[in-house]
Amino acid sequence: LGGPIIKDKLWFFAAQRRENSSDPKILSNTGISYNLEVENPRYEAKLTGSPTANHTFTASYIRNTTDQRNRASINETASIDPATLVSRTLPNDLFVANYNGVLSANLFVEAQFSQKTQGFRGTGGTSTDIHASPFMSLGPTGLPANPHFNAPYFDSNDPEDRNNRQYTASLSYFLSTGSMGRHDLKFGGEQFTSWRTGGNSQSSTGFVFFGDPLMSGGSPVVDRNGRLIPTFVPGQNRITNWIPVRGAQIDLHTLSFYANDRWTLNEHVNFNLGVRYERHTADTTQAGIVTPSSNVVVPRLGISFDPKGDGQFVLQASYAVYAGKAVY
DSSP, rough: OEEETTTTTTEEEEEEEEEEEEEEEEEOOOOOOEEEEEEEEEEEEEEEEEEEEEEEEEEEEEEOEEEEEEEEESSSSTOOSSGGGGEEEEEEEEEEEEEEEEEEEEEEEEEEEEEEEEEESOEEEEEOOOOOOOEEEETTTTOOOEEEEESBBBTSSSOOOEEEEEEEEEEEEOOOGOOOOOOOEEEEEEEEEEEEOOOOBBBSSSSEEEOOOOOOTTTEEEOTTTTTTOOOTTOOOOOEEOOOOOTEEEEEEEEEEEEEEEOOSSSSEEEEEEEEEEEEEOOOOTTOOOOOOOOEEEEEEEEEEEEESSSSSEEEEEOOOOOOOOOO
């Protein structure tokens, strides 16, 4: 649904979509059937304002939350036990505000703010009793590699968030210099912050066991409660003890500035000259981990040569340096 609020000045748009699905599934090897159920309501709203012909503002908001019931906590191939299935919620929303302006016949400006929040709730187990620890099979004959049983993987008591926020602005200027050709100049900057919350908990109990279920005739044996029966063999079983910092958060900051010139010298020669500066920092985490920081200047240079000036044959050459992402 959309239309004007103030004629020729302010417009609105709104949309809504809801998905409800039920997908029949079968656990590998055990053949136990279940339904993966998904509910996904999505809402969107947008305002566009243009107080004058040269200035436009937009603001939009999207909320896209997904509820999943009976979802494999690792993946469908690994899960062989209904006890590994979880019901989780994925809250997710995005807000963006943007401004475009024409300051003169050859000067343009753009600015934007955006913020995204994304969460993971109920993705794993909840019990802290060691008996409710997940098991990863060592891979007996007849089972897929590392099947998962007994309890969900990951930890619902350590909810995870993956959020970010952006501020960016740019200025464009068109310059004609006669014998030196035309220049499409652009200058801009960006402040981008992403923060992640969650201690990478692999189990609500803090333990993950590695061992096989009891087998008979190539299939896992279940007890009278329908649960798979773990086996313990001296010298073969393993146990890992995860000690996460629940609720830990890391904030990553990237500040950048750039300048670029698309230079058309004449009908035969074009240049693309650019440079970008990036400064990467991060806050010390609750676990006391001191993260690295970096500064880098990356150039990009390009040239196109059209010997006839008709676009039939064009020779191109370029050089650039790429600054990769810091991974923690």
